[in-house]
Amino acid sequence: MNATPPITEAELHAFIDGQLPTERVAQIHAYLQTRPDEIQRLEDFRAQKHALHRMFDPVLSEPVPPRLQRTAAQPPTPWYQQRLAAGILIACVSGAAGWGLHGVTRPSSGLLAQSKPGINATAPSGPAARGFVQRAAVAHAVYSVDQRRAVELDAAHEDQLITWLSKRMARPMKAPHLQALGYSLEGGRLLPGAKSPVAQFMYRRANSETTQGRLTLYVSSEIGDLGNSTPLPSLAREGQNTAAAFSFAQQGDLKLFYWVDGPWGYAISAETDTKDLTRVSSEVYRQLASGTASPTR
């Protein structure tokens, strides 16, 4: 009698799955002949397969949801269309990355060439970014309308505010100074994000007594892992020159500007015109990039 190699557990599975070389099949049959328990076990495994098919095969004939059809049929929708799906009306600022870099990154750094305006190179996208923008918008909506308790610590205690937020955010924080643009700091607060603390700074437009004159800066460390498996060169930090992509969102009268810089996500929200928001965002970005505002590195 030929010495046949012993039957392995893996081969029993291959037998069930029809992945066993034919010459072994007969040997398995022989092996099982005297082992009713093994037969029962393999029958159970086979029954699992059938049950799984019965249970999940109907999915194959379900109509494919339109969003999946769209995604399958074409390259990922531009980020502004994704926001539409999320129920937020987004306006695209074409060439946002281009202007965002203006005055921050010198062409000689080579970063400009890599971030062609109009290409959505590093704009945050995906569920994490959607959640981030929505939380920023809600935080603005909730606190900016509060006449008396819009902030937890006011600007008169800016030092305490900064110390507190720096400690809780585990990163030195500073409030950008926007007086030159007509916004003065009112104060700030700590908020819960999706999984870690978020800092919110509140500003008020000069000569504005209404809550519409308020502007918030929302700073989070939650969307640094935005799931872009391929970090783009333009995201790499080069000294003080960081190319970030700016995105623009709108919800009712509220407009948001947001971007990701390294591990930090920033959103600026205000009920103001786009031009004003653009100026503020550029200034905040400039102060962050030059290390004169929060968070500093």
Add this chain to the structure above:
Amino acid sequence: MPNKDQQLLNWVPRLRRYARALCSNRDDADDLVQNTLERAWAKSTLWQGVVDMRAWLFGIMHHVHQDDYRRPQLQTVNDEDIALNRPISAAQDERLQVRDLQAALDQLPSEQREVLLMVALEEMPYADIARSLNVPMGTVMSRLSRGRERLRAVLAGQAPTASHLKVVK
């Protein structure tokens, strides 16, 4: 060369079936498929060199799922799900058995469930699964074996937690 755009579309039903079994929740499953398709597009420059589109796509889905899995999150459980996790004795009506199976599947560790579903639903060759998951064949086989044993034990109402399963060679 074949139209890969169309090809991606053609894979959607199967990706959905697998995702549905993996996630147990319809919305989560479709989110997983959506993210997989997006990532496939993001890597579309690689399509040219992809020999086995299925193994490639399932590999991407594996990574996406893993990323989601690792992300710390609060699990929300509704009453129905809690009921599903109670051991249910066999021999009940068909509908209950189906839900029983889903509940049992949910009790498998993610890596065992993946392999088991690729084998059961996709009938994928083991070697393709190993390539998709980027693990050795032996790992595929041991996950499959342990997954099946555990599913069997859970379905038999023996060991919902199944910490004492026999070790298979």
